[in-house]
Amino acid sequence: MSTEQSRLQRKPLPECEECIKILQSYLDHETTPEENALVERCLQICSVCREFYEYNKTLIEMVKRLRKTCPEQLAAEIRNKILALQTC
Numbered sequence: 001m002s003t004e005q006s007r008l009q010r011k012p013l014p015e016c017e018e019c020i021k022i023l024q025s026y027l028d029h030e031t032t033p034e035e036n037a038l039v040e041r042c043l044q045i046c047s048v049c050r051e052f053y054e055y056n057k058t059l060i061e062m063v064k065r066l067r068k069t070c071p072e073q074l075a076a077e078i079r080n081k082i083l084a085l086q087t088c
C-alpha cells in the first residue's frame with residue numbers, strides 16, 4: 001500500500017474548477033499571490049490538477065522550443081492545435 005497514492009485525491013476538489021481556469025495564467029506568471037497559493041495547494045493534494053499542470057507545462061515548453069527553431073507561422077499553427085485540444 002502506498003501512502004503517497006492514498007493521500008492524493010483522485011476526484012476534483014471544489015477549488016479545482018478555479019485552479020484549472022487560472023492554471024494557464026499561473027504558468028505565464030500572471031496570477032496574484034492568492035491565486036498562486038490556490039494553484040500550489042491544489043497541485044500538492046490533487047492528482048487531477050497536477051496532471052493538467054504537467055501536461056500544460058510540457059506543451060508550453062514545446063511551443064517555446066519550436067518558436068526558436070520554426071517559422072512563426074508554423075509555431076502559430078501548433079499553438080492553435082494545442083488550444084483546440086484543450087477546449088475539447
Ligand SMILES: [Zn+2]
Pocket residue numbers: 012013015016019042043046047048049050
Ligand atoms: Zn485539483
